[in-house]
Amino acid sequence: MRAPALELPEVRWLGPARLTAGLDRHQRLDLAAHHRVHPPLPGPDQDGLLALAEAVDLRGRGGAGFPFARKARATLATAERVGAPPVVVVNGAEGEPPSAKDKALLARAPHLVLDGACLAAAAFGADEIVIGVAAGGPGEISIPAAVAERERELPCPARTVCLPERFVSGESGALVRGVNGLPVLPTPLKARAAEGGTGGVRRRPTLLSNAETWAQLAIAARLGPDAYAAIGTAEEPGTVLLTLNRPGAGPLVVEAPAGTPLGPLLDACGLEPGAGVLVGGYHGAWLRPEDAAGAPLSRAGLTSLGGTLGAGAIVTLPHGTCPLGEIARVAAWLAAESAGQCGPCRRGLPEAAEALAVLAAGAAGPEAPENARRALGAAQGQGACSHPDGTARFLLTALDVFADDVDAHLSGPGCGRPVPGVLPLPRTGNARLEVNWSRCSGHGLCTVLAPDLVRLGPHGYPTSTTIPVAPWQEHAARRTVSQCPALALRLRRGD
Incomplete structure (x- = not known):
């Protein structure tokens, strides 16, 4: 079956291509091409699959980094307790503007994502696979085509659910609600998908991970733990998918061994650190140029510098751009993208966005930065989901890294530089x-x-x-x- 034309993100790799294997020869791997590029999967075995995930310390690649094996064990324990088979969910609802890695997988290597989901569904006795994708995105075309190609070999029924392309749509609770036909918003009260009930699809225990996580599981199953860990770091073996945002050009998705220094990666992509580098996307953190060059692209390496790997989105800010103007644009968008269900999102984020907008316009008094910090501090740790915390990290680190620009805007009409919209927004x-x-x-x-x-x-x-x-x-x-x-x-x- 031939899929219609798709918007295909550009893909590169540093070191061995695993998730991106074959994409130098194929725009999209249909089932026949997928089988030529990737060897057959081993037979499903529950204990073996759990042991494999633990041996390679497979963690969620959507930003939270939760251990896959722990989540799977919790799902299986609930399934045994309630006597109901689990549901496997692929989170491909990538609603963050600077991130395109899951779009690249869904569009160009859909069968690798389905391999991981099918492997778990067969091993864990799931009765359904659900793939959540962004409406209007490449997954809306590519995934149903891939499911249709392998319909006879699926371990259980599979369906695709299209969700609105909003920032909060990729939050696990919002995704499950959307699959269940409810408004695509985070749940006001915490409910774990693994425990079923209000947190699960059809109230079933639900094993939910993002698209890259399922693809990584398929790669690990084919290679085995030792070969999988031949690259990367001892604590974080394997590769990571990263999205490099290029001013004036489309996003570039790069597969690199975990722990690769950021500087050589930027060089390979023709980018410079500029005035600062955002790592982890709009729930991530800003790094100063001098810190960014040697920053290891791993969870532990970036955390040690005050950053976060998050979903692997990276943006460099050119010197000729007004940092505060760019930050204020994103702050306003993040405030408007919230679910509006709790105090931090209803009050804290809009107040911080407004303070930054006034500061960027050069019309703020000396209290403006402190007002923004106070609003963000009050929002941290108080939200129904992680949106206030992630937004606060993005904005607070910006105030630190661009402190000189803050001073310039406080002492006069501003820095005089334009705001061309380098930070991507939809x-x-x-x-x-x-x-x-x-x-x-x-x-x-x-x-x-x-x-x-x-x-x-x-x-x-x-x-x-x-x-x-x-x-x-x-x-x-x-x-x-x-x-x-x-x-x-x-x-x-x-x-």
Whole structure:
């Protein structure tokens, strides 16, 4: 079966190609090409598969880094206790703009992802495989085509579920809710997928891992623990998939041995550290250029420098760009992408985003950085999901790494550099609440009707003229527009 044309991310590799094997000769590995590139999988064995995952310390590659074997054992224990077979779920809902590694796997090596899921489903007695993909992404075409190609050899039924391409869609609880036909939002109360119930697909015990994790399991099963650990570090064997974001060009997905220094990787991709390097994506952390060059690309190596590997997304910030302007753009987007279900997302992130926007505009008082830090500090550890914590890490490390730029914006109108949008954001029709200050008479009704959107300055007027509006805020925004006595507000959509 021939799949329709796809948007295929560019792929490279440093060292041996494992996950990316064959992609130098094939744009996409259909089932026949997949079998030519990868040897047959060994037969499924529950104890052997668990031992293998433990021997190579296979961990989730979606950002959390949770041990796969521990998650699988918890799922199996629940399945035995409740007397119901588990469900295997592939998380391919990659909603983070600077990350394209899972898109690359789903689009170009879909059968490698399905290999890992099928291996676990057969070994653990699952009664269904569910693959969650982003609506409109390459997985929406590639994965159903791959499932259809191998329908006769599947250990159990498999289906693809398309989810909205939002930042929170890839959170495990949000993904499970979407599969169950509920709003794709993180669960307000923690519920582990392995324990089934409200946290599982069809209330079944659910083994959920991201697309790269399943592909890594398939590679480890073919190689065995010793050969798998021949590259990488002793603590983190094997390879990692990384997304290098290039200004003015599409993302580049690179497979490299774990522990590879960041500097040589950037050189190989024609990039420089610039003013700073973001590692781990928009829930990651910023590194100073002098720290980035020798930073080992592993969980332990980046943690020792105050960074995080996360989902493996890397962005360099060129010297000719205004760092605060770029950071403020992403801060506003992250605040609008939240689920809006808890205090940190409803108040803390918008307050921090607003403080950064004022600072980037060169209109902030000396208290602005501290206001942002206070709002982010209050958000940490208090959210229903990890979104506030990850956003806080991204913004707080930015304030540290770009401290000189903060000072420049506090002491004058700003640094004078442009904001070309180097940090990638999706092209969407997000709503914005716009304030016409020539009409506004300072009634203050807007902040009563939409306290999560509008904040007033010391003179009683809104502090910002353009306010991003998240989907969960649109009702309050429309009501505020309709009831403004001065007709000073409007809700606008567009890029």
